[in-house]
Amino acid sequence: MAMTATETARQPAPKTKRVPFWDNARWVAVTLVIMGHATLKLISASDVAYAFYLFVYTFQVPVLVLVSGYFAKADPPNGRQLKRLLTDVVIPYLIFQTIWIVIQWAVEPGHPFKLDYTSARWTLWFLIALAIWRLVLPYLAMLKFPFLISVLVSFVSGYASSADDTLSLARVAALLPFFVLGWELRRRSHYARWWIAARGAVVWPVRAVAAALLVTAGVTMYFGIDAWRDLLVRRFLLFDEEYSSFGYDQWWAGFVRLLVIALALVMTCAVLVLVPRRHTFFTEWGSATMYIYLLHTFFLYPIRESGWLEDHSNVPVLAGMVALSIAVSVLLSQPFIRKVFHPLVEPRVKWLFHQRRAPA
Template sequence: MRPRDARSRPRCWTGERTRRRVRSGRTAREAHWDTTRYVAGTLVLFVHVAGPLTTLDGVRWLYVATWALRVPAFALLAGYFSDAGPLTPRGLRALMLPIVVPYLAVGLLHTLERRWATGEWRLFLDEPAWAMWFLLSLLCWRLALPYLARLRHPLALAVGAALCAGFLPADVGGTLQLSRTLCFLPFFLLGWRLREGLLARPMRAEWSRFAALAVLGTVFVAAWPLRDEVRPAWLQMRLPYETPSEVLIRVCVLLVGAAVTLSFVRLVPRRRLPFVTYLGAGGMYIYLLHPLALRLLTHAGIDYAWVGPWPEQAALLALAALLAAALASPPVRLLTRPIIQPARPRRRPPPPDRRDRPTAPTPTTPDAAR
């Protein structure tokens, strides 16, 4: 099945076929997705900040309850803004530049920071640095999308690949993060299908708002008694199955994750939210820069011994939100834009054809005029 032409494509659930253009020629940002980016980025940062505190009930509960609002949400966002058109040489260059440059540049920063903090050299190329695996997976997803879009049921195929990824040996599944690339591919394709018009009417219907509230409420309530039963490996999906029965667990993880992610996207307001939406434009800055910031804080001797009961855990979440706001702030974005969002080369206009050049008018003689 070939991807449909953009003019015949049904409206996506946000009500827009394409992103609007402002008078300056730049693409107008969609407030709904910027807000989603900020919330997802803040939750990713909080989980990494609270990594040593997973024995605390509140942190463990939030880790389980918000899993689908973090990396699955980022994967869905990446799919929503991906193009399934044919890969021309120019398109391939435009696809790889915003992924390869941040991967290499931020990986180099990890190498230098690690050298400064521990005194050892380590290059992050085939084995990505902390949280950088997502860029490798994103590159694979976007390269494969034009070919997956031609299939009749690409989403079902992606789910099957995610289930089979658990049978890969650890050394194979860990190479270039192949296991997680396959396991989060369904969320990427789900985002792309949303852009193509999947679930357009249900996502705009009023009843879906209440259904989304019910889904999120049920998950947050159920996550409390299950906080110690859910293994982190089931949600990270980077290691092989320990028992064949874990296939059923992964099916449940994917289905619940898709339902929670869609519910989260449905409930995010479409209008601009003060402060939050503006910072959400730097969602990728939060994701890529926060490991560097956390390593600096750890090297500076900041620990989490003060975190104990619920109020202190809530304070840690507030501090994570402040750090996310700092990383997405205009000064940080301006300083790191060359490596996080490298400028794409401008398209040169084609040279004029000689046949299209205006020719001098033929002089008219009196005889010819007759």
């Protein structure tokens, strides 16, 4: 018997099939982010740690932002999408910002208790940025050259003193090209589909080139570490400051950012090329990215603030922090973590919204 139009409308929408490549990329990206955060306190006294830190920072955040952009929608947001933005991004930000305000007030001597939600604590800037990028994308998508415009925004923002840590505006503007590029990849999905479906005869030579490129970059970071320190390359890689705030008040400072963006895009592509395309032992962990991102800081904070890392800055400790980063990422990917922390990371707040009645 044929279904009526009403019955058809009531049928649940078919679930979108998850692509292993993107879940793998999510988990790899967030694990790289943890590595960068875990090794920061080692860089002041160790050239190896500093080189590793710069190497990871050339692509860790760009990979995460690009993958996030790939899953963004450029259609004008409807009521359901706006609710998702609130429940998936805004409310978790408010929850974790409050937690970190209390922790820093209680633990750090002299830290005032101030409920400030405009300056994100530590890693929470990404949630603010994600919310703004999602809201801005439909407007960018209306334009003819959204990626080039996003690069121009990033270029110009480094000259603006108003682009600071208020609502993470400096990073929102500076990293916008990677988010837009991720969306462009989805829009021109034949590129991504070609890579995911490509045969081994094509894949392995490309991966060999990508691996060689990453090795070359790592070696260059190490042997040129004194130059990179003097040039303050790290400050450019953070994408969070006006150029003049760290001594680059020349007219050409923005072109350095363009070079950094170009390097980050090349490195990001190399990393994504090496991500497995098939289902792996960590594919399922890719769906827990938000849990990993929001919770890993609670493991690193005591270690970072203890001062122990600065006093033990050597290669074995660096290796140990990298191993710890992977272990933390694996732990936070587990189902029981979701069960315990679901109210914080994915809060159910139906009570906050009007419940619309279905038409009779």
